[in-house]
Amino acid sequence: MCLAVPGELLSIEGDDPLARQGQVSFAGLVKSANLAYVPEAKVGDYVLVHAGFAITVIDAEEALRTLAYLAEFDLEELT
Amino acid sequence: MKYVDEFRDPEVARRTAEAIARIATRPWNLMEVCGGQTHSIVRHGIDQMLPEGISLLHGPGCPVCVTPAAMIDTAIAIAGQPGVIFCSFGDMLRVPGESGSLNAARARGADLRVVYSPLDALAIARSYPDRNVVFFAIGFETTAPTTAMAVLQAAREELGNFSILVSHFLVPPAIEALLGDPANGVQGFLAAGHVCTVMGYREYEPIARRFRVPIVVTGFEPLDLLQGIYLCVRQLEQARSEVENQYSRIVRRDGNRPAQDALTRVFVARPQRWRGLGEIPLSGLGLAPAYERFDALHRFPDIVVAPERIGDCISGEVLRGLKKPGECPAFGTRCTPEHPLGATMVSSEGACAAYYRYRRSAMVARRAS
Secondary structure, X not given: OOOOEEEEEEEEEOOOOOOOEEEEEEOOEEEEEEOOOOOOOOOOOXXXXXXXXXXXXXXXXXXXXXXXXXXXXXXHHHO | OOOOHHHOOHHHHHHHHHHHHHHOOOOEEEEEXXXXXXXXXXXXXXXXXXXXXXXXXEEEEOHHHHOOHHHHHHHHHHHOOOOEEEXXXXXXXXXXXXOEOHHHHHHOOOEEEEOOOHHHHHHHHHXXXXXXXXXXEEEXXXXXXXXXXXXXXXXXXXXXXXXXXXXXXXXXXXXXXXXXXXXOOOOEEEEEHHHHHHHOOOOHHHHHHHHOOOEEEEOOOXXXXXXXXXXXXXXXXXXXXXXXXXXXXXOOOOOOHHHHHHHHHHEEEEEEEEOOOEEEEEEEEEEOHHXXXXXXXXXXOOOOOOOOOOOOOOHHHHHOOOOOHHHOOOEOOOEOOOOOOOHHHOOOOOHXXXXXXXXXXXXXXXXXX
């Protein structure tokens, strides 16, 4: 129910604060999403979409930080 | 980076599970709050990768499962009114109330539309100005802002034929209720990442301190869940009880402020009944006075929500983490996804449905032996 899916923001239409829309690509499947809750979102960002709304802009640096944290478990085993 | 496959690497998952085994010196009971996490855990077999003694209890975070049967009966009654177009997320259609399901109401002639977003229901209201369009607004803090935006747009356009049947739930009061229950055996929580996307995690800080329980904001992919479990077990082993954020690519401490502002404008907190858990203070949302005219219960004053009756389904104990689906005598026999006794068997995020889909053959084999 709280399922939310990451996708790439391809374009932004309109400037109505309640109804600003974007086209979002989910691995090639393009759907529109309301952008009212992500005023900072730019074309090229990855956003998380739930029930037709982008609810956050994904932080690429934090994603890499998480993967780097997990990669350290490999090193632990080797040392 | 596509933010999906990178977080599903089976080799990294295996090593993370080994890291959990290295730091765990005794048994611990953790609860994942969200039904989406339950589904992912059972689907990917995360619980089976963990060392013996680390148990995952499945929490109440499935809105379809906790919506009271009486609310579904109310939805059915409204959907049956002349001139009504009733819009719902697909998950709700098969959930049994006391008087059947929305699907059965559709078979009897109700005009029921499955929507993906509350804005779809709003678009239907614009297209059918002579019909009464009602949206069944279910969900947690993740979904409530999408309802709020539909109400704000409807108010701006003065759409008199649009209303909502509100059944929104708030997660932190339910966690407090679980922790305050003398039967509680949960020692650490994986908090629901997408609820925290909207609300942030400041609300959990006093809960972690008061109940001395670690709370780790956790995502939904296998590596997210395993890292969340690792961080939670590490806190327990070190006797810490803090709020940590595993899901930092998505969740910020303050959450999504524009979404919170919309919630504050449109809704007020109110007491809420949870299926299986009973009434929990200030754990639900109702429309604020300025938007009450969009409340379907105001628009259909003859329809009243009945008090809850208790059936023979143990979903209340499953939702509190006191029992697992396999402990129910009806599981897989009298209760199946085709003929569910309770909502935890209906929703794909319900613990019973997840076990039925991914574990049934193993469970049947174990019972037979």
